[in-house]
Amino acid sequence: MCSLLLYAVNGLQARTFGVWTLLSSVIRCLCAIDIRNRTLYHITLFTFFLALAHFLSEVFIYHTAALTIGVMAPLMVASFSIMGMLIGLQYLEVEALSQNKKKN
Numbered sequence: 001m002c003s004l005l006l007y008a009v010n011g012l013q014a015r016t017f018g019v020w021t022l023l024s025s026v027i028r029c030l031c032a033i034d035i036r037n038r039t040l041y042h043i044t045l046f047t048f049f050l051a052l053a054h055f056l057s058e059v060f061i062y063h064t065a066a067l068t069i070g071v072m073a074p075l076m077v078a079s080f081s082i083m084g085m086l087i088g089l090q091y092l093e094v095e096a097l098s099q100n101k102k103k104n
Contacts, residue, residue, distance in 0.1 A: 024051070041092065045085045052078035 024047045031037070031044035055075050058065040065071045 035088075036092065036095075038092065038096075041085070041089065045082065045089070048078045048081045048085065052082065 027040070027047055028044050031040045034040060051074060055065070055071055055078070059067055059071060
């Protein structure tokens, strides 16, 4: 099955996936630099949801990937990153509220 998938991917699809990976890594690095930027934080969180949805759909909807270590690794990274970012989002909201109280 995997050998069939290798032949189904053309150069355009490979470059598109490569550009997506580069774009998401740039967004994630920018968020790490400016973690208090709420808009950037939400965009970064959304990239992890997109990655999770993509890999889950390839496994369970399109059946183009099997649950091997090559698929499980990005699923785990996306899942743990989403959980960590949701916890971090609560801290950012508490911090924003405390700063608003100090201004008033």
